[in-house]
Amino acid sequence: MPQAASLRFPMMAAIAAAVCAAFTGVPAKAAPVEVLSPWQAARVDIVVDVDGKPACSLRGDVGGDAARSVLCRFELVPGPHALHAHGEYVLRGDGGKGRTRKGEQAIALLDFAPVSALLAGTGRPFGERVAAFIKAARAFAREHDVAVYLEAGKPAGPAELDRARQRVGYDLPADFLSMQRAVGAITIGDHSMTPADRLRDAYSAMLEDWGTPAEAMQRDYSPKMQELLKSSTLLFTEVGDGLGGLLYRPPPTKACGAGGIYYWTSQEGGDENLSANGACPDFAGAFRWLVEAFVIADLADSLADEHGSVLVDTSTGTQTLALDLADGDAFGVGLARRWQSPH
Numbered sequence: 001m002p003q004a005a006s007l008r009f010p011m012m013a014a015i016a017a018a019v020c021a022a023f024t025g026v027p028a029k030a031a032p033v034e035v036l037s038p039w040q041a042a043r044v045d046i047v048v049d050v051d052g053k054p055a056c057s058l059r060g061d062v063g064g065d066a067a068r069s070v071l072c073r074f075e076l077v078p079g080p081h082a083l084h085a086h087g088e089y090v091l092r093g094d095g096g097k098g099r100t101r102k103g104e105q106a107i108a109l110l111d112f113a114p115v116s117a118l119l120a121g122t123g124r125p126f127g128e129r130v131a132a133f134i135k136a137a138r139a140f141a142r143e144h145d146v147a148v149y150l151e152a153g154k155p156a157g158p159a160e161l162d163r164a165r166q167r168v169g170y171d172l173p174a175d176f177l178s179m180q181r182a183v184g185a186i187t188i189g190d191h192s193m194t195p196a197d198r199l200r201d202a203y204s205a206m207l208e209d210w211g212t213p214a215e216a217m218q219r220d221y222s223p224k225m226q227e228l229l230k231s232s233t234l235l236f237t238e239v240g241d242g243l244g245g246l247l248y249r250p251p252p253t254k255a256c257g258a259g260g261i262y263y264w265t266s267q268e269g270g271d272e273n274l275s276a277n278g279a280c281p282d283f284a285g286a287f288r289w290l291v292e293a294f295v296i297a298d299l300a301d302s303l304a305d306e307h308g309s310v311l312v313d314t315s316t317g318t319q320t321l322a323l324d325l326a327d328g329d330a331f332g333v334g335l336a337r338r339w340q341s342p343h
Helices: 016-024 113-120 126-143 158-168 174-183 202-208 214-220 223-230 283-307
Strands: 031-036 042-050 053-062 070-076 081-091 100-111 191-193 233-239 243-249 261-266 310-312 319-325 333-337
Touching (some): 031 053, 042 070, 053 070, 100 333, 113 126, 113 283, 126 283, 158 174, 202 214, 202 233, 233 283, 243 283, 283 333
Antiparallel strands (some): 042 053, 042 081, 081 100, 191 233, 233 243, 243 261
16 A cells, blocks of 8 residues: 655765765766556546656556556656655546545655665675675665565585585586675575585475475476476575575576576476576676565565655666555555566
8 A cells, every 4th residue: 555655864875876876986877767557547647756846747547458558757866865746546446436536645765776786896706795785785774674684694615615516517607606605595584595515406406405296396397397407506495385496507508608597497387587588697697686586676565565665776777666556545656666576
């Protein structure tokens, strides 16, 4: 349910654009923002101001379509902003009443870019960047009075990593090894990276660590997929209603040539190839995908549910925000960024 947000911007957050510039070495650029139509069919006449200036005009009959359409576009400089939505809307199919909800609402918009920029920085090993990211993400959560379940593990030693390489039979991604040396197998709530001493082929890991029955592996995976799993390793496991995980297959590969491929598999279906269509991310890119799905998206939900705030990350380019309209008695507007996720 959309709700009003407290507009508190601590000094540290107020200089976010400068922090981003410091990490990238170039002035922070404005990010395009697109506001998508709501899932509800409605007639709207709403203006969204950014820091006291009109930025987005939402007018007309909108929503109700399977594919959401772009209602307005504007640009957002990095950093926190005070949004102000005001106007009116009527929800179609509103119990036959067609009741007009008029009002205004303050919405705090927070930018995660200074934290996520730590992962994209250069000049120091990836493991050190992950350690800095964990510390900054936890500080961000404390600053905004929400929880983040992100913990470093026990760093892996050279002998441990060498034994892992011998078990899988190929070189693991350099940035993955750097992370294991610096912070070990990090945990995100119940989810976790695979500890060095548990790394082996993905087929065995799904049998032994996930507890998947052998007959289910034979039934649910084709012989070709079973061979693919045996030539891959499981880097991350999600614990939910079922288990899911990020897998790595070393080069050479048909899709990425001299680069390895990353893909997601789940006991509940919904497999996703992160290396499809020539994308070919390295481990840092695949890890960023995990961070969006299991850290940033969770933070965004907590900020929205507990404070009515909107979380964006201007370091990733265009910010797509979905509009939501409250169906209660009072005027209420919600905006939510879409994050990468296997779900």
